[in-house]
Amino acid sequence: MPLQESNFFEYIDQKAIARLGGIPMLGHFPMEGSVSGHHRSNHKGSSVEFAEYREYTPGEDPKRIDWRVLARTDKYFLKEFEAETNLRSYHLLDCSASMKFGKPSSKFAFAKRLIGTLSYLYLQQGDAVGLSVLHPEKGEEIPARRSPAQLQDILFNLSQAQANGKSPVIDQLHQIAESIKSRAQLLIYSDFLEDPKSVSNVIHHMRERKHEVVLFHIMDRQEVEFVFDRPTRFIDLEGGPSILTETNIIRDDYLKQMGKHLEEIRKICTESQCSHYFTVTDSRVDDALREFSFERTQA
Amino acid sequence: MSFLQPIALFGILLAAAPLIIHLLNLLRHRRESWAAMRFLVEAKERSSRMSKIRRWLTLLVRMLIIALLVILLARPISSGNQSLLDLAAKEPEVLMLILDRSSSMRKKSENSSKTLLQHGLEEFDRFTKSWPESKLVVMETLWAEPIFLDTVDTLYTEEMEEIVGPTDSGAILPETINRALVWLDEADVAQAEILIVSDFQRPSWQVNQNSEMLQSINETINEKQGLWKLKFLQMKPGKSFNYSLTCKSYSEETDSFFPTLQILGNKKGQEKLALKIRINGIQFPMESEFTYPSTTWTPTIPLAGQPRTGWISISLPEDSFAEDNEYFFTYGNQSMLKVGISCEDPQAKKCIIAACSLNPEKVFLTENLFTNRQEELIKHELLVIQGEVPQESQGWVDQFLFDGGVVIFFPSEESKNKIFTFQKWGDYKILSEDDFCSVREWIRNEGVFANTANGKELPLSHLKIQKRIIPLEGQPLAFYTDGNNFLTRKIHGRGVLYSFSTLPNKAWSSLDEGFVLVPALQRIIEECERKTNFQIMECGDNHSRKLQSVLAITGEKRDKPAINAGIYQHLGNLVAVNRPADESTYDQLENNQLRQLISSEYASWSDAQSANSSFQRAEIWNFFLVCMILFLLFEGALSLPPKSFNRRVPLQ
Structure with missing residues (x-):
C-alpha cells in the first residue's frame, strides 16, 4: 500500500x-561526474591525489610538463593527478x-x-x-x-x-x-x-x-x-x-x-x-x- | 492362531485410517500465493521415484502398525503345533484330560515338591486357560468315566479327590484313551483337544500287548482330520533314592508265614535295610540286606500266639517315595484256587494233574472240564486245556480270558496248521527216536522259567523233544535251537494264554519228567493266585472295585480298596489290597515306541519339565508387539530426511 x-x-x-x-x-569503478566529489574519475586532472608520471608526447599541453624533473634529468615527463568527481x-x-x-x-x-x-x-x-x-x-x-x-x-x-x-x-x-x-x-x-x-x-x-x-x-x-x-x-x-x-x-x-x-x-x-x-x-x-x-x- | 477377544478384530478397519487421512489431507490443503513457481514446477517434476515409493511405503507401514495393534488387542493365541496363519482355528467344544492316576504318579516331579499328579493337573489348568469357553471333561485311568467340570478350579476341591486324587492303583492308558475316544464319538463331539498326562511308565501303557488298540486310536485321530487332537504330556519323576517293596508269592503254615518279597532300589551298592513288620498292628523290627538293583528276600514271620486269622504288613524305612514302601498280607483265610483241566491225552493228563496238585490245600482241581455246566466253569481261575476246545465252549473260554482268567494250552496232533480262536499253530514236526529238539534260550530273570530264588536255572536245556507243534502267537518265553517258540505267553483281553509246543508224554518229549513242567505250572498257579486271590488283590482291579461296605484297618477310615492299599475288613473277612507290583518299576517307555504307533500329525508330544509345555496355547501378543515396534522404527526411519537434505539454502 x-x-x-x-x-x-x-x-x-x-x-x-x-x-x-x-x-x-x-x-568501486571510476565515475564520470559533472562536479567534484569523493569518487574516482576516469579523467586525469588537477587534484591533490598523485596518480603517475608519464613521458611527454609532442602535441600535449607543455604546461603540464614537470619542470623539476626536466631540470634534474633532461627528460620530459608529465605528472598526472587523479580527478575526483561525484x-x-x-x-x-x-x-x-x-x-x-x-x-x-x-x-x-x-x-x-x-x-x-x-x-x-x-x-x-x-x-x-x-x-x-x-x-x-x-x-x-x-x-x-x-x-x-x-x-x-x-x-x-x-x-x-x-x-x-x-x-x-x-x-x-x-x-x-x-x-x-x-x-x-x-x-x-x-x-x-x-x-x-x-x-x-x-x-x-x-x-x-x-x-x-x-x-x-x-x-x-x-x-x-x-x-x-x-x-x-x-x-x-x-x-x-x-x-x-x-x-x-x-x-x-x-x-x-x-x-x-x-x-x-x-x-x-x-x-x-x-x-x-x-x-x-x-x-x-x-x-x-x-x-x-x-x-x-x-x- | 485364534483370538481371545475376536470382537476387537473389527478394529482392523482402522488400518485404512492413514490412507483416509492422507486423502483428506490432500483435500483440505492450504492455498498459498507463491513467487518462485519455476523451482516448484521443476522440483515436482524431479521429485524422484524413490520419494514416491517412500511415501507409499510409509503409508503401508502405518497401516500395518495399526493392523498389528488391533491384532495385539484381540489377544492372539497359538499352540506349538499350530500355524500362526491358521486363522480358522476355532475354540474346541471339549477339552479333555486323560489322567494317569497310577501309583507311580504319586512320585515327586523333577525340581519340584509337587507330585506328578498335582503337576499334571496344573498343566491342565494352564492348558484350559487358552479356551475359556470349552467344556471341561476329565477321564482318569481308575474309573474311566467322563466327569464334567464346571470350572477348572473344581479339580482342586475335596469332592474331586476321589476322581483325580492319588491312588495306589495301576493304569492301562491305551484302554482309557480308547474309551475316551468312544465316548467323544458317542457324545457327538465335533472338536476336542485331549491332553494325556502320564509318567509314561512302561506297565501303564503295555505297548506290545495294546499295539492294536493304539493303532486304532491313531486311525481314529487321523479320520477326524484334526478335529480331535491328542496331546501327550510326559511327567518326569525326580531321581532321588527310593526303595520299593513287592511280593512275588507267599505261603503260610500253621505257625509261620513265608512271603517272597522283592526289594527294588535305585541306590547302587549294598545296604542293610531296617524293616518294620506289623502283625495285627504289633510292630517287630527286622533287617534285610539289599543289593542293587533288586533283592529277593524270604523272611519267616512267626505267627505263634497270634489269632487264627489276621494281617501282616511289612514296610521299608522312609525314603523319597513312601507310598511303595509297605506291603500287606492276610493269613488264615485263604480260599482254594480252582483249576479246571481238559486233557485228551491220558499220559499228559496224568502229568498235568500231578504237577498241579502239589499243594492240595490250595488248589482244587476239576477234571474233564467241558463236561461240567457253564455256571460251574466260570468259577475257575485257571484252565489247562490240551486239544481242541469244543465249539459250544469257545464263547465262555473267550469270556473267561476277557475277564482276566489264565489258560494253559497244550497241543494235540489235530492242532497242526490250525487256527483256533485263541492260538495259531504251526507245523507238526516228528523226529526219529534217536533225534530230538532241545530248548536253547529262555527268559531267566522273570516269568515262568525264571531262575529259582537261590539263582539256579531250570533244566530246560536237558529237555528232549521229539514231537512238537509250534504256537505262533504271543510273546515267546523259551526258544528251540532252531529259533521256534517252545512256550508263548499271549494277552487275550484281560487274561493270559500260555501255549506249550509239546506234551508231557513220552512219545512227545521228556517234559513228563517234571523238572520243567512242575515249576512252570506252579509258577503259573502262583501268578493265578496273585491275580485272582481275593486276599491279596491289587488296587483298582475288578475285585477291589466290587468291594463295598469295607472298613479300613490300616490308614484313614475313608480309604477305599480301589484307591488305597491297605487291610480292609469285608463281611467279617480281612482283605489285603496292595499296589500293583508293576508300579514299582523304573522302566520308562521309550519315546519312539509309542510315537511309532501313534504317528498321526494330530498327536503332539511334550515334556512337562519346561515351565510351560510347548503345546499349551500361549498368548502371542509379544510377537505382534515386537513386530509393531519394528514397524514403528521403520516408519521413523522412512520419515527421517535423507542424508543430502539441506535444512535451508545458504544465504551467503
Missing part, C-alpha cells in the same frame, strides 16, 4: 542511517508481481526501504541519485540529480510504485543500460527469479557500458527454507497455473533447485565483477546494507 506523503520518510531506515551515515560510500547512482526497482511475496513485509516493500535509505545516504554525500521503476505499463524514471529535493521525488515515486507487472524486467534493464550514457552505479532490487542466462546477459550489457552494477537479491525466508506442514496449492503470483503438491516430498528438490539458482546468480556476479547482496525480507535494513557499506567505505 502506498504511503501517505507525510510518511514517505518511513522508506528511510533510521537505524541504517545512524549506523552507516558517517563515512562516505565510494564506487557519483550517479540509479536505483532500479523490479515491479514484477513476484515481488509482492513475503511475510511480514513483501520483497517489494523491503526493496523500497533499501532504496529510500541508500538514496538518502548518497544524496547526503553529494552524489546524484536516480530511480527507475521497472513496470511495463506504469514505469517511472527519475534522472539522477544531486538536489536535496530529489529525495522527496524518489520517495514519492516509490510510494506510487506497485508490484503487479506481468512481463519480465530483463528487457527494461537492457533499455536502461543503453539509455544511461555516462558511467553510473546501477543498483538493481529484485528477486531475480528469471532465467540466470538472461540475467547474465543484462549484467554483461551493463558492464560493457562501464556501469558499476550492484544486485540486491531480495528473497522471503519462506522461499529459501520452504517449510510447510501440510499439502499446499501454490498459486502463481504472476498468473501462471497453480500446483497442488505435498511440500514435504518436494522440499528437498525445491531447495536444491533454489540453491543452484542462487549459486548461478552469484557466479554471474563474480564473473562480471558485480556486487551481489543476498537478503531476506525479515532481516533489518541496516544489516542488509552493512556489507554493501563496508565494502565501499574501505576503499
